[in-house]
Amino acid sequence: MPKCPNGHEQALGLKCQACGAPISYRGALSELSNLPQVKPEYGAISMLTVGYPRLSSRAEFVGEIASGPTELRSSTSFHVAGIRGGTWLEFSEKYLKDLRRWMTIVGVDKATDRVLVVDTTDPLSVLALSALPKLQRTMVVAVTADQDCTPVEQNTSYVAVSLALKKGLPIIALSSSFEKEMLFFTEDRGFATGPEAMSRLLEPLLAASEDLMDLLERDLRLGIKLHCISAILAGSKNVYGIATNALMAQTYNFSLGTKPTDYRTVHTLVLASKDSQGEFEKSFGVFRNRKFKDALSAELRFKETPSPLYDMVTIYGMKGDSFLESIAGGYEAIVKSMPELNVDGV
Amino acid sequence: MADSLEYRLVSATYRDKVYPDGVIFIDSRGEIELRQWTGKKGKKVQVPVARFRPELPVNVMVNGSLLKVSELTISLESASQASEVAEFLKRPPRVQQAEQVLSIAEASVKEFLVSREQAVVFISRLKTDPRGALLGAESIWAADEKKEPIDAVYASYSLRLAEAINKMVASLGGAERQLGPAVFERMCALAYTVGMAQNAALTGAAGNEQLFAALQELGIAANAQDLGSEKMTERFLQRAHPALVALTLEQMLKA
Numbered sequence: 001m002p003k004c005p006n007g008h009e010q011a012l013g014l015k016c017q018a019c020g021a022p023i024s025y026r027g028a029l030s031e032l033s034n035l036p037q038v039k040p041e042y043g044a045i046s047m048l049t050v051g052y053p054r055l056s057s058r059a060e061f062v063g064e065i066a067s068g069p070t071e072l073r074s075s076t077s078f079h080v081a082g083i084r085g086g087t088w089l090e091f092s093e094k095y096l097k098d099l100r101r102w103m104t105i106v107g108v109d110k111a112t113d114r115v116l117v118v119d120t121t122d123p124l125s126v127l128a129l130s131a132l133p134k135l136q137r138t139m140v141v142a143v144t145a146d147q148d149c150t151p152v153e154q155n156t157s158y159v160a161v162s163l164a165l166k167k168g169l170p171i172i173a174l175s176s177s178f179e180k181e182m183l184f185f186t187e188d189r190g191f192a193t194g195p196e197a198m199s200r201l202l203e204p205l206l207a208a209s210e211d212l213m214d215l216l217e218r219d220l221r222l223g224i225k226l227h228c229i230s231a232i233l234a235g236s237k238n239v240y241g242i243a244t245n246a247l248m249a250q251t252y253n254f255s256l257g258t259k260p261t262d263y264r265t266v267h268t269l270v271l272a273s274k275d276s277q278g279e280f281e282k283s284f285g286v287f288r289n290r291k292f293k294d295a296l297s298a299e300l301r302f303k304e305t306p307s308p309l310y311d312m313v314t315i316y317g318m319k320g321d322s323f324l325e326s327i328a329g330g331y332e333a334i335v336k337s338m339p340e341l342n343v344d345g346v
Numbered sequence: 347m348a349d350s351l352e353y354r355l356v357s358a359t360y361r362d363k364v365y366p367d368g369v370i371f372i373d374s375r376g377e378i379e380l381r382q383w384t385g386k387k388g389k390k391v392q393v394p395v396a397r398f399r400p401e402l403p404v405n406v407m408v409n410g411s412l413l414k415v416s417e418l419t420i421s422l423e424s425a426s427q428a429s430e431v432a433e434f435l436k437r438p439p440r441v442q443q444a445e446q447v448l449s450i451a452e453a454s455v456k457e458f459l460v461s462r463e464q465a466v467v468f469i470s471r472l473k474t475d476p477r478g479a480l481l482g483a484e485s486i487w488a489a490d491e492k493k494e495p496i497d498a499v500y501a502s503y504s505l506r507l508a509e510a511i512n513k514m515v516a517s518l519g520g521a522e523r524q525l526g527p528a529v530f531e532r533m534c535a536l537a538y539t540v541g542m543a544q545n546a547a548l549t550g551a552a553g554n555e556q557l558f559a560a561l562q563e564l565g566i567a568a569n570a571q572d573l574g575s576e577k578m579t580e581r582f583l584q585r586a587h588p589a590l591v592a593l594t595l596e597q598m599l600k601a
Contacts, residue, residue, distance in 0.1 A: 011556060031541075032541040033505075106481070
């Protein structure tokens with residue numbers, strides 16, 4: 001700090017306010033090599049997408065990992081050059097280091113919550129999950145292979161999901177068929193399918209991300225990493241009647257075709273007007289007793305919104321290996337002819 | 347001491363032409379103007395008949411009231427006047443030299459502060475668009491990947507600025523020898539205070555009255571709108587220039 005010959009320190013000015021002697025700045029100049037520390041604003045939610053170009057989201061940051069004709073790096077894009085006939089292994093070998101660098105630079109670890117929306121049948125999914133650091137408050141919304149997918153897709157999906165499970169990342173899984181058939185309708189925005197339907201499904205998940213992360217982390221402690229989902233978006237009393245009906249109705253369209261006995265936990269997020277909170281809470285108790293009496297954990301989280309319509313999303317915690325078993329055939333068929341595409345090779 | 351000089355002449359000879367009377371005027375830059383009286387009695391006005399700037403260093407010869415400089419020979423009303431004119435003509439090179447030294451010192455301060463301003467602009471972007479800013483500075487981080495990108499960028503800027511400060515201080519040291527410690531100290535105060543203004547522009551910290559008062563002492567009139575405005579540093583330095591010149595001349599005269 002600048003000071004006068006009598007040792008009085010002073011922030012600024014030519015004369016010492018204590019003794020009137022001239023202030024000397026000679027010894028203070030080195031302070032100018034330090035720049036003020038700032039706190040960068042990374043936002044509350046960062047979302048990375050793989051295989052979902054231009055997904056619209058309320059997340060403060062949406063980064064896109066995709067393949068294209070040429071490589072491209074920007075603060076929101078990590079595009080790799082396509083490899084003709086390339087497997088997940090080739091993309092990982094070629095781009096893993098670069099993607100880790102990019103993720104560090106764009107501060108994937110800096111937002112409060114992270115969401116990876118990934119099509120696990122895409123070879124880049126393994127690359128993305130390999131590069132993603134193991135972080136708290138991170139969830140994976142994964143489109144997974146099913147029986148309609150090719151063995152190559154099943155192999156890729158199997159490896160990607162195994163990798164996420166190995167890293168302890170909670171997964172909300174949607175089968176490929178479910179994702180293709182996903183359709184939502186709202187009066188103001190009409191029908192939504194494909195990526196638009198995915199965007200719509202993500203809306204309540206991100207809006208209630210704090211509750212969702214909390215529930216997922218609790219399930220992780222119970223050893224439950226994989227979840228499937230069902231949802232009613234823009235629901236109303238006119239269409240579904242009482243809340244119990246709506247809760248029951250959504251169970252007819254799970255995102256993964258598994259047996260009810262596979263479900264270990266059930267959690268419902270409701271985004272609705274305040275006056276309906278009591279009814280939803282009461283109905284959830286009925287719903288749980290009727291359908292998921294043996295659930296290790298069941299909870300409803302309510303988030304108030306001004307809209308007269310409600311969004312309801314339920315996630316079902318599952319035994320981890322039941323899904324992998326369903327696509328193990330395709331995975332192993334590929335490994336037989338290409339042993340390097342083994343899950344241990346990641 | 348006056349920054350220009352004007353004396354009535356007894357006679358003058360310029361390029362072999364004789365002027366029976368007239369006036370010699372020398373401006374602050376050392377330019378000499380020979381003027382003749384013209385017009386009717388009572389309404390006479392001065393008309394320049396010759397104007398030139400003697401080559402540096404100015405070679406002046408004085409003999410009593412007679413003074414010769416370049417191709418001009420003048421006879422003044424007294425020997426003391428001739429002596430004063432000679433002294434004044436010898437001053438400009440020193441002033442010019444001082445201005446040159448000051449200009450070099452100012453340039454070194456400007457170079458440092460402008461590079462610091464660029465760093466501050468980067469940090470400012472880091473605050474609002476950290477991802478874009480860091481991607482643009484990827485090469486800085488690449489040199490030191492063990493650090494977090496932001497820490498690496500800060501460390502790199504800090505190192506570069508420390509080097510720039512040393513360079514500036516070395517240059518100011520030269521100025522101190524020729525212009526004296528007061529000018530040196532003023533240049534240091536200027537660099538430091540404008541540096542603090544850059545910080546204030548970044549942090550937006552309240553309580554800038556002290557800063558504005560300090561800038562004012564350096565001849566820089568500034569307000570809240572000036573902080574963080576485009577080319578703030580350059581504009582502040584321009585505003586500080588007249589006060590620096592005045593201080594430099596003052597110190598020279600004292601010397």
